[in-house]
Amino acid sequence: MWSQTTDKQRNLERKKEQILTEIKAVQQLLKTEKTKERNVLSEIQDQNHKIKLSQDLIRNGQQQIALINRDVEKNQAEVAVLEKELKALKEDYAKTIVKSYKSRSSQSRIMFVLSSENFAQAYKRVQYMKQYANYRKKQGDEVREKSDALAVVIKSLEEKKVRQNVLLREAEVQKKNLEAERTKQQGLMALIQKDQRKYNDQIKKKRTETAAIDKQIQQLIREAIAEANRKAREAREAAAKAAGKKTGEKVVESSKGSNTAVFELTPEGKVVANSFKANQGRLPWPVSKGYISLRYGDQPHPVQKHLTIHNSGVEISTVVGTRARSVFQGEVLQVQVLSGNNKAVLIQHGDYITVYQNLSDVYVKKGDKVTLKQEIGVVNTNASGQTVLKFLLSHNTTIHNPQSWLSGSN
Known part of the structure; x- marks a missing residue:
């Protein structure tokens, strides 16, 4: 006792x-x-x-x-x-x-x-x-x-x-x-x-911009999955052709289109995906310091409680100059400019994708292999002095609550 x-x-x-x-x-x-x-x-x-x-x-x-x-x-x-x-x-x-x-x-x-x-x-x-x-x-x-x-x-x-x-x-x-x-x-x-009207207009404008960016991210994820599957299929066909030349067998090329919803994983990709899944609740934060200023999902606006907002990830407020880092080993799928200084990096971990939004500078490029906690870019600081990273996590095209995956954030 x-x-x-x-x-x-x-x-x-x-x-x-x-x-x-x-x-x-x-x-x-x-x-x-x-x-x-x-x-x-x-x-x-x-x-x-x-x-x-x-x-x-x-x-x-x-x-x-x-x-x-x-x-x-x-x-x-x-x-x-x-x-x-x-x-x-x-x-x-x-x-x-x-x-x-x-x-x-x-x-x-x-x-x-x-x-x-x-x-x-x-x-x-x-x-x-x-x-x-x-x-x-x-x-x-x-x-x-x-x-x-x-x-x-x-x-x-x-x-x-x-x-x-x-x-x-x-x-x-x-x-x-x-x-x-x-x-x-x-x-x-x-x-x-x-000046209620002015601030309500600001909130609604931000909500519209966020919805547009969310739609853009979803499209990027689908395109990234389709491209990854196409490359994987081409690699398999090339390997089959090479094997066919040795044996004299005729190889029929696949006419199947690229699936935009699910990754076609190699055995190595399945190992990475299983390892990523096994670390749910233990992944490091995508920044070294900060706090979750906006949680995942539908919720009342933190200021105007009568307005409902949707957040597809979590927003982490941090200090000026903070660098975003990969929460797990993986491969950079996409580096995309969403708007102004809002750049996004998509990293593949098997059939899981982590997305790091609102970066002003990016240190990686498409196809790069990244390691755990590797710095991938600088979090953007806006005119008001806010430095906020938006972090998303999806399993194929299904968005998950990233907070439940991060260590010590439940």
């Missing part, structure tokens, strides 16, 4: 450090945005995330305090039991000492032995005195052990109370910070309310 409590405490401490690191990252992003052209919508979105992190931090502190409270109660009960046992041992030991004091004379002990009626009785009396001396020693040892145990528990109790007070003070600071963040958020929302 003690081990489980300690493990829970350690896990909470680790989670607390992660939250604090993420809060620091969001704070850095907010500062960057304020030095650029102000984008109220993105500022509110980051502020929302910071508020959520502050709430998580408060909950984390409450859980730690609850654990410590249980430990304190347990220690207090243990102290009460030990004090009671120690008191009884001391009283018993005191009686033994008094009795021993009264018969402390060595002459009395000798006379006690010599007054025996026979040798057997004398032997028994000598053994009794030895046992009595051992009993006294054992009592003394027990008193010392109980005293030491009590001192350890009291010290542990005092340390827990100190930690408890630290956490309570931290909780007060966190609550004040949360109130300050909410006040900032209300000010930002007031700006939105002043």
